[in-house]
Amino acid sequence: MRDENPVGCRVCGAPLATAVRGRPPVYCSRGCQAKAYRRRAGARGRAAAPPAATEPTAPRTEGGSRRQQIAEAVWRIAAERGLEAASMREVAAAAGVSLRVVQYHFGSKHGLLVAALHLLHEENERRARARMARLADPADLRAVLGAVLGEFLPLDEQRRRALRVFVAYYVRSLNDPALAEVFLHDAQPVERLVAGLIRQACAAGGGPAPGLDPEREADLLVSGVTGLGMDVLHGRRTLADVRTTLDYHLDRILPAR
Amino acid sequence: MRDENPVGCRVCGAPLATAVRGRPPVYCSRGCQAKAYRRRAGARGRAAAPPAATEPTAPRTEGGSRRQQIAEAVWRIAAERGLEAASMREVAAAAGVSLRVVQYHFGSKHGLLVAALHLLHEENERRARARMARLADPADLRAVLGAVLGEFLPLDEQRRRALRVFVAYYVRSLNDPALAEVFLHDAQPVERLVAGLIRQACAAGGGPAPGLDPEREADLLVSGVTGLGMDVLHGRRTLADVRTTLDYHLDRILPAR
């Protein structure tokens, strides 16, 4: 409901332009606006005493950059209610910013989704590295292997949410080339890592099992653990069941000590 | 744009009720409408000669029931552009029916999605059975096993589309209990089937491999082949690569003949 009888400029009282779209004008010119601003700034300066220790980038440090903050809202919504619930307005509200801010920092919804996926990959890798660094015995190759594969299972709320967001994005990427490119470009070959670990463990253990192909074992392990994780999300399997299956296969592949 | 000056009843010319919503009235009463209908029916009867051989359920037989026809439209859209593109109007257009027909047969959009998923499961099982029946040598247990697992790979356009629809529904089911229930209820335990085949093949072959657990092998095989199929959809793997991996594991599990 636009004000039907507009008053004049707040500073000089001159009549205002009657823009029918966008924010209603309050000043007659840029100069009057600047004048009003300087008045406010002066009042603040006198009231707030000396400038004191002003934190210059306060909001930046208390939760990452603005983009990061908004991207996290996307993940949160996608994990809780699915990507189709992540509208611009919902994301803005969840991030505690206005719709305009989301528009400004990401340009379009598509830009937002792509950027959020990009940041998600980085975030997940950061967290994975942190968990790997916290391993009890980094020389225990079987434990390392288990930890790598465990990154794809909903073992805690963090990974559970990450997996939900991941599959939501995966499905969308099937019909969105830009998202698919982020997936294919960012995802490093975990299979290579797993195959290397298997090879190392075989060399360290008794000997290379006859006829065992680390690459093929890694391929099925990685894709299998992803599928098993999805089943857990779905409620089709229990985490304990998956653990048992995984232990069986690790026992099978790795040489007994 | 509603007609501003309504004319009278088509039959008796009496003034019409001025309903502001819904379809505009043309007759003043139900009786006048019936009268008009009988006139048309009489004209048709005289023009079309004897009643001839009227196909009573003609539209039913030329492509399944109405519900089936609409559900197929849902699958088509979901496979090509994702489930979020499957609006009521899009589905109706793709099925060649009116929006109202979709509303009538499924009640709500949610009802449509649930029913379409239900019918999809039936359809996929039908097709899988048909392909299994066409196997060259049904006694070749390894071939049977490969065919069962192959149902989850995008080996042709049909299965490719089925897989795309499947994952789209899977993701949505994570936030939709009704869909999740359809998934959990309809999906029969393929793992059991695979485990049974492995056991049979072991018994028929040389002997049961030492320390081999058919259940655990089946678990990783089924979830793994699903994940590999998703990678193929994504373009992260080639079908040939998946075939090689699968052959390796079948060789590993099944006793050499």
Add this chain to the structure above:
DNA sequence: GCATCATTGATACAGTCGTATCAAGCAACC
């Protein structure tokens, strides 16, 4: 001729969506 049934046609409504537009806020430079 009339009532009734399941089905379909023709709208209408209230809301949400992504996006666009214009102006204010704030700070720096001239």
Add this chain to the structure above:
DNA sequence: GGTTGCTTGATACGACTGTATCAATGATGC
């Protein structure tokens, strides 16, 4: 003081969504 640039607030627009409403269609039975 005036201008410029980046950021944000306050709307507005048009398209689309799911759903609801009322009537017509075609057929059957009384």
